[in-house]
Amino acid sequence: MKPDPITDTFSGDRGLRLEEQLLFEQDRPGRCGVDLPAPPKVKSRLGGLERKGPIGLPGLSEPQIVRHYTRLSQKNYAIDMGLYTLGSCTMKHNPRLNERAVRMPGLADLHPLQPIRTVQGALELMEQVAHWLKTLTGMPAVALSPGAGAHGELCGMMAIRAALDDRGDKRRRVLVPESAHGTNPATAVACGFTVDPIPADLSGRVDLAAFREKLGPDVAAIMLTNPNTCGLFERDIVEIAAALHKIGAYFYCDGANFNAIVGRVRPGDLGIDCMHINLHKTFSTPHGGGGPGAGPVVFSDKLATYVPLPFVVHDAEGFRLVEQADDGKSFGRLKGFHGQMGMFVRALAYMMSHGGDGLAQVSGDAVLNANYILAGLKDEMTQAFPGTCMHEALFDDTFLKGTGVTTLDFAKAMIDEGYHPMTMYFPLIVHGAMLIEPTETESRDSLDRFIDTMRALARAAKQGDKTRFLEAPRFAPRRRLDETAAARNPVLRWKPAAPPNPAPASAAAE
């Protein structure tokens, strides 16, 4: 097919939008992106287990590698580029100071198993992070080691199991709102519990009556997100905590949304027993294309004795790591070494930057921005639950009814407009849910432009401009991808093509 001079190019690239092959397709045997000296001649001590045959790794030079990843990066959307509305994920600005701090050789080039007296500064830093988190949550104990939010959930729920086991209590039923994040039920089961869903009321919060009905002697705990995944504060949280405690159950709070209340409300004052904190959400450590994160868990006195190993203690001789528990109460170890140190450094830099005086402004601005979006959109779109919201604005797809445009289509059209879409179809209790979290690091100008664009899109959908949605995205590096085919016939790694039949020499010469 002849390329169209208006829409096509010969190379397949288009201006600054450049295609990029797989590393494996750029292989040249013998080429290398590093220069390593020849190894000294020694007698092998590999015991005859020398690796045989080629591994299959491609050979590229440094210039190609730099270009490869630069080009790949240019196919991504990121906070650094624009509004990343992905609700529940708190895509706030990641300060560059944090990146500088974590790379200080005195922190980056530290082996986790160095003698304790050579890492006093590192342990002190962990202790400082612990102090900030305990103070901000009003909780007496913290476990720093969990690797992310879901790992923090495991940590908390295991502590609850340990506490139950310790008192010989066999209760296993865990109440989980239907609106909960998928990690909550998955965690409960991974800790040997069973999950009992509780419905939401018309306001998007735990249905208090239904909750009370579920209570019983076999209830081990609730896993409740607060502010919840609808972006709402659980008004009855103090009553819920009291009711649980009355029956000897525990309150696990999913603190993924702590960013909405940090500096203004201490979860410890609400009666919870433990809560994880996503340092990669509330405390601005980068999301890095999917991780790493960190999920420290704060604990009430009731659970503090069961916290996992290791933890830092401080005495006359300095800082120490407790890696084995004397009393046997700790539920054990959950993560290699001492946790996500790099995230502790970043989070500390962030907390110190905002200070005790500034974090309330952080949460306040996050909530303000979300409500500004809510106010700006609620007449064109349909708000899922009435009233103001916390840090994220939730819409359902009622406004799209009859338009032939779905939440998915709407999201893809947002891509064309230069935005990262909101979280879609979550929470599950809202039809065609659209969960928009702007965060506090968005300027008003940015919000205004976003609101204008969303309103224009909503109007376009209602006015029957379907193409804009069904064809979307039109301007992204790829258009809609076939996910069904990907799952039906999974291709999960590159494989060399079968070598083509070499043409007979005579044919080639023709």
Added chain:
Amino acid sequence: MKPDPITDTFSGDRGLRLEEQLLFEQDRPGRCGVDLPAPPKVKSRLGGLERKGPIGLPGLSEPQIVRHYTRLSQKNYAIDMGLYTLGSCTMKHNPRLNERAVRMPGLADLHPLQPIRTVQGALELMEQVAHWLKTLTGMPAVALSPGAGAHGELCGMMAIRAALDDRGDKRRRVLVPESAHGTNPATAVACGFTVDPIPADLSGRVDLAAFREKLGPDVAAIMLTNPNTCGLFERDIVEIAAALHKIGAYFYCDGANFNAIVGRVRPGDLGIDCMHINLHKTFSTPHGGGGPGAGPVVFSDKLATYVPLPFVVHDAEGFRLVEQADDGKSFGRLKGFHGQMGMFVRALAYMMSHGGDGLAQVSGDAVLNANYILAGLKDEMTQAFPGTCMHEALFDDTFLKGTGVTTLDFAKAMIDEGYHPMTMYFPLIVHGAMLIEPTETESRDSLDRFIDTMRALARAAKQGDKTRFLEAPRFAPRRRLDETAAARNPVLRWKPAAPPNPAPASAAAE
């Protein structure tokens, strides 16, 4: 006008291609991207010269700043993205090791006026760079301080003036080939010389006969680029040097193209008297959107006594900086402090990485890549001069004759294909010149793709597919810009718009 659902968006952004306003248009008074403590109260000693009135700098927060420059960067082409064919500029890969080295606190956080014994490592490093450059060029002396190539030219030509002055010689005529870079004639004049152009022969080199005719007792020097700006080695360079020396004139060699011969030919063996080296070309220091560079100059014995201040010497007590000359022969100072230290560090890292053994491969591959392009294109395009080339391939626009497509149009079409165009319309002696320099850091696959694309474009032009060229670029962040209007009515800075007449309150309420 209603936006077209296929080509337009409401926001004006398109997927990952995001528009960005000026900083000044994002101003909010009182907003700030840094947190500085309140200054301690002191009695002002500014002598009544306190700055009055607003400066007019815009207030933005850090998140906005990071986004602003990220978005701006995404409107650029760069070596890190693809083949940057800009001839004469040597757009080779810039190793990241160099960037790491230059940021070591022991080098980056060094004040230029510290006591000499606190900067022994820095001076030793400069001495090492000098040693490498002298050894690679076969010249006995070097001045490190010039800030870029053109500054190096000044340095060399001033040394020649100083030498002439020293012997009371008033000759002022400088021979400059018509193919020379504009900096050459500009430099000669800036040093008080007059410029006498010499033509090229049919092979693209100095016309030897014409050159000989120009010789005379008033000839001060030649400024000759070698390999020259046509990408060719000046075959007669040894004869040219001899002829000049015979009449008491000097040979300034423009070493911008040293990358073609480094490790294979020492300019000192060709009879030159001085030559600048662009560290940002041959030795891979980054071009940084236009600079900074560094232009050290090597000198023959004849000129060595006139080198500028300062320079490093080494004796029993260590390294020293000579900042005042005793003999009064130095032509003086040319640059603040001691030169482009950051470039010395990078260039040293680069030279050490390739080593004495590797630099010949660098130049060899650069020349090989250029010849591969030449061989791949010469039947579809028109080679400016016959034979093989050095590090860059030069074409003229004969192949476009009658197509209605100019070199400029062709370049703009290359943008659409994902390439940074070659140097255009330079050297001046070639009609519609296209000077393509791939450098040695381009892979063969990349060259093959480039050749295919260029051939396809050339064929398209010849087949009358004019739209592709006249409308180009179609896919870049901007299409062709009106340079005439820009020059006719220069807008060189942002100015606040006159405040719009506030609408009367009653009107606003409607």
Added chain:
Amino acid sequence: MRYLPLTGADRNDMLAQIGVSSIEALYDDVPKRARLTKPLDLPDHAGELEVERAIAALAAKNLNAGQAACFLGGGAYRHHVPAAVDHLIQRGEFLTSYTPYQPEITQGTLQYLFEFQTQVALITGMDVANASMYDGATAAAEAVMMATRVTRRTRAVVSGGLHPHYAEITATHARFLEIVLDQAPPDPEGDEDLIARIDGETACVIVQNPSFFGHLRDLRKLSAACHDKGALLIVAVGETVSLGAVEPPGAMGADIVVAEGQSIGNALGFGGPYLGLFAAREKYVRQMPGRLVGETLDVDGRRGWVLTLATREQHIRREKATSNICTNSGLCALAFTIHLALLGEEGFRRLAALNHAAAVQLAERLGAIKGVTVLNDAFFNEFTIRLPRPAAGVVDRLVERNILGGIPASRFWPDQPALANLLIVTATETNTVAEMDAFAAALGEIL
């Protein structure tokens, strides 16, 4: 407040448009008595210079490995990471994006994860690999849980050569899932017999190669024994660089391979964040934990990548998920894949050879000291020596000479006197011969 773009005037305007009087009013749902009325007892906000100074002051209280001669391993290795790696992972488009839920604008992340999966499969010799776990230790626990799902059995044999952290975490999970662990005792000599522990109830055997004590073993017999009894063999690799020199677990019959990926592309960083590698035989892919990226086409027929087989994951399957993991180690995986791409076939093999050679040179030096015995026959870049006295005290004395001289086994087994004199030492390409000489000389003097 350098990170906050709203000004006081903005806030007032926005509140007016929302129709509330103050930000506080937006917190009306919070029980009154739970609202903080005065600032918490924490330091006030600070500028960059002040924060940087405070953290630098903490950093200065540490002895960093670059200031000493470092011979530590034990699951975290000090390798030279090319400058391009850190440069590239800091690009905002990688650093500040998240899980590629919207594939059209996250092809960059998806493609590198697809390449990462391929690399991990290749070096481990396995069919498929996921897009990373938190670390090698948690990956080991996930592997044991996966094996119980695949085999529908609940007993697991744990090698005494498995990193104690890996074993402890596995035990933590096992406890709550009623998986019974048959934990072999610490195996400093590398001669444990695991085959005897396998029976028809065994879901899996988990073994580390090289072991925590540095022993390299041929696992073919063990894998045959496992398969014989319908059990899976899980092989953990603590030092991924070893795979450039040593026969990969996949070639020795492993069913699941987990590994710590830190040692490629990632700094020591006092233990985290790291990344877990997780690879398996193709037939078990639907029981794997973690994310998977797959190839597909877009509506214009152009190749692209998407997250796939998500029905294994918590956000779709909730309580039936193969794992609760959500956020993983994306950026560490990026560092890993870039470093490995730079190395390529040739560099990876050479890096491994350099490491092995360094360790052999070190073993020769240390083994020559009177009273010191090297316990290993076969090893990669790490081995165990027996000293004539407790290793912990020796290590402390070495610190005085600026040598981080290995890990005393007592750090992990403080209560086992039999292990008190054992020291686990590592050499990598970053150790010079001068450092090794200094280490040997110092150790000789101290003993």
Added chain:
Amino acid sequence: MRYLPLTGADRNDMLAQIGVSSIEALYDDVPKRARLTKPLDLPDHAGELEVERAIAALAAKNLNAGQAACFLGGGAYRHHVPAAVDHLIQRGEFLTSYTPYQPEITQGTLQYLFEFQTQVALITGMDVANASMYDGATAAAEAVMMATRVTRRTRAVVSGGLHPHYAEITATHARFLEIVLDQAPPDPEGDEDLIARIDGETACVIVQNPSFFGHLRDLRKLSAACHDKGALLIVAVGETVSLGAVEPPGAMGADIVVAEGQSIGNALGFGGPYLGLFAAREKYVRQMPGRLVGETLDVDGRRGWVLTLATREQHIRREKATSNICTNSGLCALAFTIHLALLGEEGFRRLAALNHAAAVQLAERLGAIKGVTVLNDAFFNEFTIRLPRPAAGVVDRLVERNILGGIPASRFWPDQPALANLLIVTATETNTVAEMDAFAAALGEIL
């Protein structure tokens, strides 16, 4: 050869396609005897680790300013640069692009240069500014040359308060262009009378504010005197941060302003690369050296930027160019503009206020030492003190106490005994009160 993508096989294939037998054959034009036949006497190629170690070893032989208390200025200033600056300038799209000759794919560079030009014009109080020169010193020389073009006169008065490097470079150029300089003697007291030196032949007066010795002066009378005689007033600023506190040259009648931009956004870096700021009255724009970016529209009517007024430049005008400058200080200008964007109106003013306050605090402490006299009435963050003995020796003694205690005037004027006891000291926002106390105490003890 990690930077070279061609393999041996590639080279052979490519040579075959070109039709030559070897790479050497492509060098046929080089005279035979000039071709190197054996490798030069230089070290062989080395890996990253080795190169990094070698350079780190050199770096370790320096005392870096962060390891000491640094009170040095003299045209290079130690300020805190926010981390975002270095992060952003390292983006490959900025770092590895070049002069924006193709505006359609360099709008990023062009826009930040346009913003830079605006910022420079604003802080200097001038109409227009260019896109940077090599450094403040070379910009000063260019300004004098420009003044001779504008006025068609050839005499220039040079203040004794101008940085000696600026003056020396100006003298170097002047010598070859037959510009006659009337150089006033060093002016440590800040009381020179330049007006008396101006006459009808004077092309310009060049003066620095604050002066090299730190003196701040009201230049209004001087500018009136210049303009009276048809001469231009050139004002050099060595410490650009001062413009956040001090009346800008533009408001005091300057015709051309040059400045060293290093102190905003750029590291000390042992003296380079830095960046020269160059601003002027609009009417002189066509005589300005260096690049200019201007606003325009594309064919679709969208705003964009281009290089403009190129007819002033060497690549168009060749021997008639206003300067021979080509490569400038683009990346340093980017660092400058990002830092200044972060500072904004409020931050820039506050930074300047902090600097001034620090210097006042330091002057109080040093002035209180017996035998020490502060020479300045009005200053910004730098001032000159007279010691009872030669400053050079004192500075050496201070180094022993880890204090970089200022710049002895004798470094610049070794032959002028009258200046031997003078020490020029600076304080910035990076100096703590503890450092100042230590400095004062040490100086007191040494004297």
